[in-house]
Amino acid sequence: MKKQYRIGNRLFMGLVFLFLYAPIILLIVFSFNEGNSGVVWKGFSLKWYASLFRNRIIMESVYTTLLVSLLATVIATAAGTFAAIGFYNMRRRLREPLMTVNSIPMMNADIVTGVSLCLFFVAAFAGWNGFVTWMEGAYRLTAPRLYLGFGTLLLAHVSFNIPYVILNVAPKLRQMDKHLIDAAQDLGCTWMQAFWKVVLPEIKPGIISGALIAFTMSIDDFVISYFTAGSSTQTLAMAIYGMTKKRVSPEINAISTLLFATVLALLIIVNVREARQEKRLNRRR
Protein backbone atom coordinates (compact mmCIF):
# COMPACT_ATOMS: atom_id res chain seq x y z
CA MET A 1 0.00 0.00 0.00
CA LYS A 2 2.60 2.45 1.14
CA LYS A 3 4.94 1.58 -1.71
CA GLN A 4 2.24 1.98 -4.33
CA TYR A 5 1.43 5.36 -2.89
CA ARG A 6 5.05 6.37 -3.25
CA ILE A 7 5.22 5.27 -6.87
CA GLY A 8 2.08 7.29 -7.57
CA ASN A 9 3.71 10.37 -6.02
CA ARG A 10 6.83 9.97 -8.08
CA LEU A 11 4.78 9.49 -11.23
CA PHE A 12 2.84 12.69 -10.60
CA MET A 13 5.98 14.68 -9.90
CA GLY A 14 7.57 13.17 -13.00
CA LEU A 15 4.68 14.36 -15.12
CA VAL A 16 4.93 17.88 -13.70
CA PHE A 17 8.65 17.98 -14.44
CA LEU A 18 7.98 16.68 -17.93
CA PHE A 19 5.51 19.53 -18.40
CA LEU A 20 8.13 22.02 -17.18
CA TYR A 21 10.94 20.67 -19.36
CA ALA A 22 9.31 19.36 -22.54
CA PRO A 23 9.21 22.78 -24.23
CA ILE A 24 12.78 23.55 -23.22
CA ILE A 25 14.02 20.19 -24.52
CA LEU A 26 12.24 20.79 -27.83
CA LEU A 27 13.78 24.21 -28.07
CA ILE A 28 17.21 22.65 -27.60
CA VAL A 29 16.63 19.76 -30.03
CA PHE A 30 15.49 22.07 -32.82
CA SER A 31 18.48 24.36 -32.37
CA PHE A 32 20.42 21.56 -34.08
CA ASN A 33 17.97 21.32 -36.95
CA GLU A 34 19.22 21.57 -40.52
CA GLY A 35 15.97 23.10 -41.73
CA ASN A 36 14.73 26.53 -40.72
CA SER A 37 11.61 25.23 -39.01
CA GLY A 38 10.99 24.82 -35.30
CA VAL A 39 8.78 21.83 -35.95
CA VAL A 40 10.05 19.78 -38.90
CA TRP A 41 13.27 17.84 -38.37
CA LYS A 42 15.58 17.89 -41.40
CA GLY A 43 18.77 16.49 -39.93
CA PHE A 44 21.57 17.52 -37.61
CA SER A 45 23.48 20.72 -38.20
CA LEU A 46 25.24 23.46 -36.29
CA LYS A 47 24.50 26.13 -38.85
CA TRP A 48 22.19 28.12 -36.58
CA TYR A 49 24.96 28.48 -34.04
CA ALA A 50 27.24 29.82 -36.73
CA SER A 51 24.66 32.28 -38.01
CA LEU A 52 23.79 33.25 -34.44
CA PHE A 53 27.26 34.68 -33.93
CA ARG A 54 26.94 36.66 -37.13
CA ASN A 55 23.53 38.07 -36.15
CA ARG A 56 24.36 41.49 -34.79
CA ILE A 57 20.89 42.23 -33.44
CA ILE A 58 20.77 39.11 -31.29
CA MET A 59 24.40 39.31 -30.13
CA GLU A 60 23.99 42.95 -29.15
CA SER A 61 20.79 42.21 -27.28
CA VAL A 62 22.46 39.35 -25.40
CA TYR A 63 25.31 41.66 -24.50
CA THR A 64 22.86 44.33 -23.27
CA THR A 65 20.94 41.75 -21.23
CA LEU A 66 24.04 40.39 -19.53
CA LEU A 67 25.55 43.82 -18.92
CA VAL A 68 22.39 45.31 -17.44
CA SER A 69 21.76 42.23 -15.29
CA LEU A 70 25.29 42.13 -13.93
CA LEU A 71 25.54 45.88 -13.28
CA ALA A 72 22.08 46.01 -11.73
CA THR A 73 22.89 43.03 -9.51
CA VAL A 74 26.14 44.54 -8.25
CA ILE A 75 24.64 47.98 -7.61
CA ALA A 76 21.45 46.63 -6.07
CA THR A 77 23.32 44.21 -3.81
CA ALA A 78 25.57 46.92 -2.41
CA ALA A 79 22.78 49.49 -2.07
CA GLY A 80 20.30 46.97 -0.70
CA THR A 81 22.70 45.69 1.95
CA PHE A 82 23.42 49.19 3.20
CA ALA A 83 19.73 50.06 3.17
CA ALA A 84 18.85 46.89 5.09
CA ILE A 85 21.40 47.72 7.76
CA GLY A 86 20.02 51.23 7.97
CA PHE A 87 16.45 49.96 8.32
CA TYR A 88 17.47 47.44 10.94
CA ASN A 89 18.95 50.17 13.11
CA MET A 90 15.90 52.35 12.81
CA ARG A 91 13.10 52.82 15.25
CA ARG A 92 10.16 50.54 14.48
CA ARG A 93 7.79 53.45 13.91
CA LEU A 94 9.98 54.76 11.11
CA ARG A 95 10.99 51.41 9.71
CA GLU A 96 7.57 49.92 9.08
CA PRO A 97 6.23 52.48 6.62
CA LEU A 98 9.57 52.43 4.78
CA MET A 99 9.46 48.64 4.50
CA THR A 100 5.97 48.91 3.06
CA VAL A 101 7.17 51.33 0.39
CA ASN A 102 10.09 48.98 -0.23
CA SER A 103 7.74 46.09 -0.99
CA ILE A 104 5.73 48.05 -3.57
CA PRO A 105 7.84 47.07 -6.62
CA MET A 106 7.78 43.41 -5.59
CA MET A 107 4.05 43.24 -5.14
CA ASN A 108 3.00 45.51 -7.96
CA ALA A 109 2.27 44.01 -11.36
CA ASP A 110 5.33 44.35 -13.60
CA ILE A 111 3.42 46.30 -16.18
CA VAL A 112 2.38 48.92 -13.61
CA THR A 113 5.97 49.34 -12.45
CA GLY A 114 7.12 49.59 -16.06
CA VAL A 115 4.47 52.07 -17.09
CA SER A 116 4.96 54.27 -14.02
CA LEU A 117 8.73 54.41 -14.54
CA CYS A 118 8.18 55.15 -18.23
CA LEU A 119 5.89 58.08 -17.38
CA PHE A 120 8.34 59.34 -14.78
CA PHE A 121 11.41 59.20 -17.04
CA VAL A 122 9.62 60.77 -19.97
CA ALA A 123 8.28 63.64 -17.85
CA ALA A 124 11.59 64.21 -16.03
CA PHE A 125 13.57 64.20 -19.29
CA ALA A 126 11.08 66.51 -20.99
CA GLY A 127 11.62 68.95 -18.13
CA TRP A 128 15.39 68.60 -18.28
CA ASN A 129 15.61 68.89 -22.08
CA GLY A 130 13.42 71.98 -21.96
CA PHE A 131 15.73 73.46 -19.36
CA VAL A 132 18.77 72.72 -21.55
CA THR A 133 17.14 74.41 -24.54
CA TRP A 134 16.33 77.45 -22.42
CA MET A 135 19.87 77.58 -21.05
CA GLU A 136 21.35 77.38 -24.54
CA GLY A 137 19.18 80.25 -25.66
CA ALA A 138 19.72 82.42 -22.61
CA TYR A 139 23.31 81.76 -21.49
CA ARG A 140 24.93 79.76 -24.32
CA LEU A 141 25.56 77.00 -21.79
CA THR A 142 24.84 73.50 -22.92
CA ALA A 143 24.32 70.14 -21.33
CA PRO A 144 23.54 66.73 -22.81
CA ARG A 145 19.90 66.04 -23.53
CA LEU A 146 18.52 62.86 -21.98
CA TYR A 147 16.47 60.11 -23.59
CA LEU A 148 15.25 56.62 -22.71
CA GLY A 149 18.07 54.14 -23.25
CA PHE A 150 20.56 51.96 -21.43
CA GLY A 151 20.72 54.38 -18.49
CA THR A 152 17.01 54.26 -17.78
CA LEU A 153 17.01 50.49 -18.31
CA LEU A 154 19.70 50.14 -15.67
CA LEU A 155 17.94 52.48 -13.24
CA ALA A 156 14.74 50.49 -13.62
CA HIS A 157 16.52 47.17 -13.02
CA VAL A 158 18.31 48.48 -9.95
CA SER A 159 15.00 49.76 -8.55
CA PHE A 160 13.20 46.47 -8.84
CA ASN A 161 16.21 44.48 -7.59
CA ILE A 162 16.97 46.36 -4.37
CA PRO A 163 13.78 45.23 -2.56
CA TYR A 164 14.71 41.57 -3.10
CA VAL A 165 18.18 42.14 -1.67
CA ILE A 166 16.76 43.90 1.39
CA LEU A 167 14.26 41.10 1.89
CA ASN A 168 17.07 38.55 1.95
CA VAL A 169 19.46 40.52 4.13
CA ALA A 170 16.93 41.71 6.73
CA PRO A 171 16.22 38.27 8.28
CA LYS A 172 19.95 37.60 8.66
CA LEU A 173 20.33 40.89 10.54
CA ARG A 174 17.49 39.94 12.84
CA GLN A 175 19.05 36.54 13.54
CA MET A 176 22.38 38.17 14.39
CA ASP A 177 23.30 38.48 18.07
CA LYS A 178 22.96 42.18 18.82
CA HIS A 179 25.58 42.04 21.54
CA LEU A 180 28.22 41.19 18.95
CA ILE A 181 28.32 44.80 17.78
CA ASP A 182 28.51 46.12 21.34
CA ALA A 183 31.23 43.60 22.13
CA ALA A 184 33.24 44.66 19.10
CA GLN A 185 32.98 48.28 20.12
CA ASP A 186 33.87 47.52 23.73
CA LEU A 187 36.96 45.79 22.41
CA GLY A 188 37.96 48.99 20.63
CA CYS A 189 36.37 48.85 17.19
CA THR A 190 35.02 52.03 15.68
CA TRP A 191 31.50 51.64 14.33
CA MET A 192 32.88 51.38 10.82
CA GLN A 193 35.21 48.57 11.86
CA ALA A 194 32.35 46.88 13.70
CA PHE A 195 30.41 46.97 10.46
CA TRP A 196 33.18 45.53 8.28
CA LYS A 197 34.48 42.94 10.71
CA VAL A 198 31.36 41.80 12.53
CA VAL A 199 28.12 42.68 10.75
CA LEU A 200 29.16 41.94 7.17
CA PRO A 201 30.48 38.40 7.74
CA GLU A 202 27.36 37.56 9.76
CA ILE A 203 24.94 38.55 7.00
CA LYS A 204 27.00 37.23 4.08
CA PRO A 205 24.64 34.31 3.24
CA GLY A 206 21.72 36.73 2.98
CA ILE A 207 23.71 39.03 0.69
CA ILE A 208 24.63 36.13 -1.59
CA SER A 209 21.10 34.81 -1.90
CA GLY A 210 19.84 38.36 -2.42
CA ALA A 211 22.30 38.90 -5.25
CA LEU A 212 21.29 35.60 -6.82
CA ILE A 213 17.61 36.47 -6.78
CA ALA A 214 18.31 39.97 -8.10
CA PHE A 215 20.23 38.49 -11.03
CA THR A 216 17.43 36.01 -11.72
CA MET A 217 14.86 38.79 -11.74
CA SER A 218 16.94 40.89 -14.12
CA ILE A 219 17.55 38.04 -16.56
CA ASP A 220 13.89 37.00 -16.48
CA ASP A 221 12.44 40.47 -16.85
CA PHE A 222 10.78 41.50 -20.06
CA VAL A 223 7.91 43.83 -19.22
CA ILE A 224 9.75 46.50 -17.22
CA SER A 225 12.64 46.57 -19.71
CA TYR A 226 10.17 46.90 -22.56
CA PHE A 227 8.77 50.12 -21.11
CA THR A 228 12.01 51.72 -19.94
CA ALA A 229 14.64 50.87 -22.58
CA GLY A 230 13.41 53.24 -25.27
CA SER A 231 13.68 52.42 -28.96
CA SER A 232 17.44 52.23 -29.44
CA THR A 233 18.34 49.73 -26.70
CA GLN A 234 16.97 46.23 -26.56
CA THR A 235 17.39 43.19 -24.34
CA LEU A 236 17.21 39.64 -25.65
CA ALA A 237 13.59 39.31 -24.57
CA MET A 238 12.70 42.46 -26.46
CA ALA A 239 14.50 41.20 -29.56
CA ILE A 240 12.53 37.94 -29.44
CA TYR A 241 9.30 39.81 -28.89
CA GLY A 242 10.03 41.92 -31.94
CA MET A 243 10.68 38.76 -34.00
CA THR A 244 7.48 36.98 -32.96
CA LYS A 245 5.56 39.59 -34.92
CA LYS A 246 7.16 38.31 -38.11
CA ARG A 247 9.08 35.05 -38.07
CA VAL A 248 11.23 33.67 -35.32
CA SER A 249 14.58 32.44 -36.55
CA PRO A 250 16.03 29.17 -35.16
CA GLU A 251 18.95 31.32 -34.03
CA ILE A 252 16.75 32.00 -31.03
CA ASN A 253 16.74 28.27 -30.28
CA ALA A 254 20.51 28.29 -30.48
CA ILE A 255 20.94 31.19 -28.06
CA SER A 256 18.39 29.63 -25.68
CA THR A 257 20.38 26.41 -25.71
CA LEU A 258 23.62 28.23 -24.94
CA LEU A 259 22.01 30.17 -22.08
CA PHE A 260 20.41 27.04 -20.67
CA ALA A 261 23.68 25.11 -20.80
CA THR A 262 25.52 27.93 -19.02
CA VAL A 263 22.95 28.15 -16.24
CA LEU A 264 22.83 24.38 -15.85
CA ALA A 265 26.61 24.16 -15.57
CA LEU A 266 26.73 26.96 -12.97
CA LEU A 267 23.96 25.39 -10.91
CA ILE A 268 25.59 21.97 -10.93
CA ILE A 269 28.89 23.46 -9.79
CA VAL A 270 27.26 25.44 -6.98
CA ASN A 271 25.17 22.51 -5.78
CA VAL A 272 27.96 19.95 -5.87
CA ARG A 273 30.11 22.34 -3.85
CA GLU A 274 27.36 22.87 -1.32
CA ALA A 275 26.71 19.16 -0.98
CA ARG A 276 30.41 18.52 -0.46
CA GLN A 277 30.65 21.20 2.22
CA GLU A 278 27.65 19.74 4.01
CA LYS A 279 29.18 16.28 3.94
CA ARG A 280 32.42 17.61 5.35
CA LEU A 281 30.53 19.37 8.15
CA ASN A 282 28.61 16.21 8.98
CA ARG A 283 31.79 14.16 9.09
CA ARG A 284 33.41 16.64 11.45
CA ARG A 285 30.48 16.24 13.82
Add this chain to the structure above:
Amino acid sequence: MKNKLSLFSIPYVIWMALFTVAPIVMVVVYAFTTAGGGFTLDNFSQMGTYAVVFTRSFKLAIIATLVCLLIGYPVSYMMSKEGKQFQRVAMVLIMLPMWMNFLLRTYAWMSILEKNGLINQFFASVGLFELINTIFGTDIQYFKMIGTQGAVVLGMVYNYLPFMILPIYSVIIKLDQSLLEAARDLGANSAGVFRKVILPLSLPGVLSGVTMVFVPSVSTFAISRLLGGGTQMMLGDLIEQQFLGGAYNPYLGSAIALVMMVIVVVCMWVMNHFGEGEEQAVML
Protein backbone atom coordinates in the same frame (compact mmCIF):
# COMPACT_ATOMS: atom_id res chain seq x y z
CA MET B 1 25.78 53.74 17.33
CA LYS B 2 22.23 52.86 16.59
CA ASN B 3 21.44 56.20 15.03
CA LYS B 4 24.65 56.34 13.06
CA LEU B 5 24.06 53.02 11.29
CA SER B 6 20.49 54.00 10.52
CA LEU B 7 21.97 56.76 8.34
CA PHE B 8 22.96 54.01 5.88
CA SER B 9 19.40 53.94 4.66
CA ILE B 10 19.21 57.61 3.65
CA PRO B 11 20.38 57.15 0.03
CA TYR B 12 17.87 54.39 -0.48
CA VAL B 13 15.05 56.42 1.05
CA ILE B 14 15.79 59.16 -1.48
CA TRP B 15 16.00 56.53 -4.21
CA MET B 16 12.59 55.13 -3.24
CA ALA B 17 11.07 58.60 -3.22
CA LEU B 18 12.36 59.16 -6.76
CA PHE B 19 11.90 55.79 -8.43
CA THR B 20 9.07 54.17 -6.51
CA VAL B 21 6.85 56.85 -5.04
CA ALA B 22 7.14 59.60 -7.65
CA PRO B 23 6.31 57.33 -10.64
CA ILE B 24 3.26 55.94 -8.85
CA VAL B 25 2.10 59.45 -7.96
CA MET B 26 2.44 60.28 -11.64
CA VAL B 27 0.24 57.34 -12.63
CA VAL B 28 -2.39 58.50 -10.16
CA VAL B 29 -2.22 62.09 -11.44
CA TYR B 30 -2.40 61.00 -15.10
CA ALA B 31 -5.38 58.77 -14.34
CA PHE B 32 -7.41 61.84 -13.32
CA THR B 33 -6.15 64.18 -16.05
CA THR B 34 -7.37 65.07 -19.53
CA ALA B 35 -4.97 65.51 -22.44
CA GLY B 36 -5.38 69.26 -21.89
CA GLY B 37 -4.37 69.07 -18.24
CA GLY B 38 -7.71 69.45 -16.45
CA PHE B 39 -9.26 67.16 -13.86
CA THR B 40 -11.53 64.42 -15.16
CA LEU B 41 -13.13 61.09 -14.32
CA ASP B 42 -13.69 60.25 -17.99
CA ASN B 43 -10.75 57.88 -18.07
CA PHE B 44 -12.60 55.63 -15.66
CA SER B 45 -15.99 55.81 -17.33
CA GLN B 46 -14.27 55.04 -20.65
CA MET B 47 -13.23 51.70 -19.24
CA GLY B 48 -16.80 50.47 -19.64
CA THR B 49 -16.03 49.93 -23.34
CA TYR B 50 -13.36 47.46 -22.35
CA ALA B 51 -15.55 45.41 -20.00
CA VAL B 52 -14.91 42.33 -22.17
CA VAL B 53 -11.17 42.68 -21.62
CA PHE B 54 -11.64 43.03 -17.86
CA THR B 55 -13.85 39.97 -17.53
CA ARG B 56 -11.60 37.92 -19.82
CA SER B 57 -8.49 38.87 -17.84
CA PHE B 58 -10.07 37.95 -14.54
CA LYS B 59 -11.55 34.74 -15.87
CA LEU B 60 -8.29 33.49 -17.38
CA ALA B 61 -6.19 34.59 -14.40
CA ILE B 62 -8.52 32.88 -11.92
CA ILE B 63 -8.52 29.66 -13.95
CA ALA B 64 -4.72 29.75 -14.26
CA THR B 65 -4.36 30.35 -10.50
CA LEU B 66 -6.67 27.45 -9.66
CA VAL B 67 -4.84 25.10 -12.03
CA CYS B 68 -1.51 26.16 -10.52
CA LEU B 69 -2.89 25.50 -7.05
CA LEU B 70 -4.26 22.08 -8.02
CA ILE B 71 -0.88 21.06 -9.47
CA GLY B 72 1.38 23.04 -7.14
CA TYR B 73 -0.01 22.01 -3.78
CA PRO B 74 0.28 18.23 -4.33
CA VAL B 75 3.75 18.67 -5.80
CA SER B 76 4.93 20.73 -2.82
CA TYR B 77 3.43 18.24 -0.39
CA MET B 78 4.92 15.22 -2.13
CA MET B 79 8.31 16.90 -2.38
CA SER B 80 8.36 17.54 1.35
CA LYS B 81 7.90 13.80 1.95
CA GLU B 82 10.96 12.85 -0.07
CA GLY B 83 14.57 12.56 1.01
CA LYS B 84 16.89 15.53 1.37
CA GLN B 85 18.87 14.81 -1.78
CA PHE B 86 15.68 14.46 -3.84
CA GLN B 87 14.35 17.74 -2.48
CA ARG B 88 17.51 19.59 -3.35
CA VAL B 89 17.48 18.35 -6.95
CA ALA B 90 13.74 18.98 -7.30
CA MET B 91 14.11 22.56 -6.07
CA VAL B 92 16.87 23.24 -8.59
CA LEU B 93 14.75 21.71 -11.35
CA ILE B 94 11.83 23.96 -10.46
CA MET B 95 13.99 27.10 -10.29
CA LEU B 96 16.00 26.32 -13.44
CA PRO B 97 13.44 27.38 -16.07
CA MET B 98 13.23 30.79 -14.36
CA TRP B 99 16.75 31.57 -15.49
CA MET B 100 15.61 31.36 -19.06
CA ASN B 101 13.74 34.47 -19.95
CA PHE B 102 10.00 33.95 -19.76
CA LEU B 103 9.60 35.05 -23.35
CA LEU B 104 11.83 32.17 -24.44
CA ARG B 105 9.67 29.75 -22.50
CA THR B 106 6.50 31.12 -24.03
CA TYR B 107 8.05 31.05 -27.50
CA ALA B 108 8.83 27.36 -26.98
CA TRP B 109 5.13 26.69 -26.58
CA MET B 110 4.34 28.47 -29.83
CA SER B 111 6.07 25.80 -31.89
CA ILE B 112 4.27 23.06 -29.99
CA LEU B 113 0.79 24.48 -30.34
CA GLU B 114 1.03 25.86 -33.89
CA LYS B 115 -1.23 24.82 -36.76
CA ASN B 116 1.48 22.48 -38.03
CA GLY B 117 3.15 22.29 -34.65
CA LEU B 118 4.25 19.17 -32.84
CA ILE B 119 0.92 18.25 -31.26
CA ASN B 120 -0.92 18.49 -34.56
CA GLN B 121 1.88 16.63 -36.34
CA PHE B 122 1.61 13.86 -33.79
CA PHE B 123 -2.15 13.57 -34.14
CA ALA B 124 -1.86 13.60 -37.92
CA SER B 125 0.78 10.88 -37.90
CA VAL B 126 -1.33 8.56 -35.75
CA GLY B 127 -4.24 9.25 -38.05
CA LEU B 128 -6.49 10.92 -35.53
CA PHE B 129 -7.83 13.52 -37.93
CA GLU B 130 -8.70 10.90 -40.57
CA LEU B 131 -10.46 8.89 -37.91
CA ILE B 132 -12.50 11.88 -36.76
CA ASN B 133 -13.27 12.92 -40.32
CA THR B 134 -14.51 9.48 -41.34
CA ILE B 135 -16.61 9.08 -38.20
CA PHE B 136 -18.18 12.51 -38.09
CA GLY B 137 -17.95 13.40 -41.75
CA THR B 138 -16.04 16.57 -40.90
CA ASP B 139 -12.99 18.02 -42.58
CA ILE B 140 -10.50 18.69 -39.80
CA GLN B 141 -6.86 19.11 -40.76
CA TYR B 142 -5.59 20.35 -37.42
CA PHE B 143 -6.69 21.44 -33.95
CA LYS B 144 -6.69 25.19 -33.48
CA MET B 145 -4.77 25.87 -30.28
CA ILE B 146 -2.89 29.15 -30.78
CA GLY B 147 -5.42 31.92 -30.42
CA THR B 148 -7.61 30.11 -27.92
CA GLN B 149 -8.08 30.99 -24.28
CA GLY B 150 -6.86 27.52 -23.37
CA ALA B 151 -3.46 28.31 -24.88
CA VAL B 152 -3.22 31.55 -22.88
CA VAL B 153 -4.08 29.73 -19.65
CA LEU B 154 -1.53 27.06 -20.49
CA GLY B 155 1.12 29.74 -20.97
CA MET B 156 0.28 31.32 -17.62
CA VAL B 157 0.32 27.99 -15.77
CA TYR B 158 3.61 27.06 -17.39
CA ASN B 159 5.29 30.35 -16.55
CA TYR B 160 3.96 30.90 -13.05
CA LEU B 161 3.72 27.37 -11.62
CA PRO B 162 7.06 27.76 -9.79
CA PHE B 163 5.67 30.82 -8.02
CA MET B 164 2.95 28.58 -6.58
CA ILE B 165 5.16 25.64 -5.66
CA LEU B 166 7.96 27.55 -3.92
CA PRO B 167 6.00 29.41 -1.19
CA ILE B 168 3.80 26.41 -0.39
CA TYR B 169 6.79 24.10 -0.24
CA SER B 170 8.75 26.46 1.99
CA VAL B 171 5.85 26.61 4.46
CA ILE B 172 5.22 22.86 4.50
CA ILE B 173 8.88 22.03 4.97
CA LYS B 174 9.02 24.23 8.07
CA LEU B 175 5.97 22.60 9.73
CA ASP B 176 6.66 21.40 13.25
CA GLN B 177 6.87 17.61 12.94
CA SER B 178 5.86 17.15 16.58
CA LEU B 179 2.44 18.64 15.74
CA LEU B 180 1.88 15.89 13.19
CA GLU B 181 2.98 13.25 15.70
CA ALA B 182 0.68 14.71 18.32
CA ALA B 183 -2.26 14.57 15.93
CA ARG B 184 -1.49 10.93 15.13
CA ASP B 185 -1.11 10.04 18.79
CA LEU B 186 -4.47 11.60 19.46
CA GLY B 187 -6.03 9.25 16.92
CA ALA B 188 -6.15 11.10 13.64
CA ASN B 189 -5.60 9.01 10.52
CA SER B 190 -3.39 10.42 7.79
CA ALA B 191 -6.31 12.12 6.02
CA GLY B 192 -7.29 13.72 9.31
CA VAL B 193 -3.74 14.90 9.98
CA PHE B 194 -3.66 16.48 6.56
CA ARG B 195 -7.05 18.14 6.82
CA LYS B 196 -6.83 19.35 10.41
CA VAL B 197 -3.14 20.17 10.79
CA ILE B 198 -1.15 20.40 7.56
CA LEU B 199 -3.72 22.20 5.42
CA PRO B 200 -4.58 25.02 7.88
CA LEU B 201 -0.92 25.57 8.75
CA SER B 202 0.12 25.75 5.10
CA LEU B 203 -2.56 28.31 4.30
CA PRO B 204 -0.16 31.30 4.45
CA GLY B 205 1.96 29.64 1.77
CA VAL B 206 -1.12 28.97 -0.34
CA LEU B 207 -2.23 32.59 -0.03
CA SER B 208 1.12 33.99 -1.07
CA GLY B 209 1.31 31.47 -3.91
CA VAL B 210 -2.14 32.50 -5.12
CA THR B 211 -1.16 36.17 -5.06
CA MET B 212 2.12 35.52 -6.81
CA VAL B 213 0.37 33.67 -9.62
CA PHE B 214 -2.75 35.80 -9.87
CA VAL B 215 -1.09 39.23 -10.07
CA PRO B 216 1.24 38.49 -13.00
CA SER B 217 -1.46 36.44 -14.74
CA VAL B 218 -4.08 39.15 -14.66
CA SER B 219 -1.58 41.74 -15.89
CA THR B 220 0.29 39.71 -18.51
CA PHE B 221 0.60 41.02 -22.02
CA ALA B 222 3.26 39.04 -23.81
CA ILE B 223 1.71 35.62 -23.14
CA SER B 224 -1.65 36.66 -24.49
CA ARG B 225 0.00 38.21 -27.53
CA LEU B 226 2.16 35.17 -28.34
CA LEU B 227 -0.20 32.33 -27.47
CA GLY B 228 -3.49 34.18 -27.85
CA GLY B 229 -2.51 35.19 -31.35
CA GLY B 230 -3.71 38.77 -30.84
CA THR B 231 -7.32 37.67 -30.46
CA GLN B 232 -7.33 37.26 -26.69
CA MET B 233 -6.59 40.78 -25.51
CA MET B 234 -5.98 41.14 -21.78
CA LEU B 235 -5.60 44.07 -19.38
CA GLY B 236 -1.85 44.13 -19.94
CA ASP B 237 -2.30 44.42 -23.71
CA LEU B 238 -4.75 47.21 -23.17
CA ILE B 239 -2.30 49.19 -21.04
CA GLU B 240 0.57 48.52 -23.44
CA GLN B 241 -1.46 49.84 -26.36
CA GLN B 242 -2.13 53.09 -24.52
CA PHE B 243 1.59 53.70 -23.96
CA LEU B 244 3.57 52.17 -26.81
CA GLY B 245 0.96 50.84 -29.17
CA GLY B 246 -1.26 52.46 -31.76
CA ALA B 247 -3.96 53.76 -29.42
CA TYR B 248 -1.69 56.27 -27.72
CA ASN B 249 -3.50 57.54 -24.63
CA PRO B 250 -1.36 57.48 -21.47
CA TYR B 251 -4.23 59.00 -19.47
CA LEU B 252 -6.50 56.04 -20.06
CA GLY B 253 -3.51 53.71 -19.68
CA SER B 254 -2.73 55.23 -16.28
CA ALA B 255 -6.33 54.84 -15.18
CA ILE B 256 -6.24 51.12 -16.03
CA ALA B 257 -2.85 50.81 -14.30
CA LEU B 258 -4.40 52.45 -11.24
CA VAL B 259 -7.18 49.87 -11.23
CA MET B 260 -4.51 47.18 -11.39
CA MET B 261 -2.75 48.71 -8.38
CA VAL B 262 -5.99 48.64 -6.43
CA ILE B 263 -6.31 44.93 -7.25
CA VAL B 264 -2.81 44.33 -5.92
CA VAL B 265 -3.51 46.31 -2.75
CA VAL B 266 -6.63 44.23 -2.14
CA CYS B 267 -4.62 41.03 -2.67
CA MET B 268 -1.95 42.26 -0.25
CA TRP B 269 -4.54 43.24 2.32
CA VAL B 270 -6.15 39.81 2.18
CA MET B 271 -2.75 38.19 2.53
CA ASN B 272 -1.62 40.31 5.45
CA HIS B 273 -4.94 39.70 7.10
CA PHE B 274 -4.83 35.92 6.90
CA GLY B 275 -1.20 35.19 6.27
CA GLU B 276 1.84 36.05 8.28
CA GLY B 277 2.88 39.16 6.37
CA GLU B 278 4.57 39.93 3.14
CA GLU B 279 7.83 38.34 4.03
CA GLN B 280 7.52 34.74 2.96
CA ALA B 281 5.33 35.86 0.11
CA VAL B 282 8.27 37.05 -1.85
CA MET B 283 10.84 34.62 -0.54
CA LEU B 284 11.29 32.55 -3.64
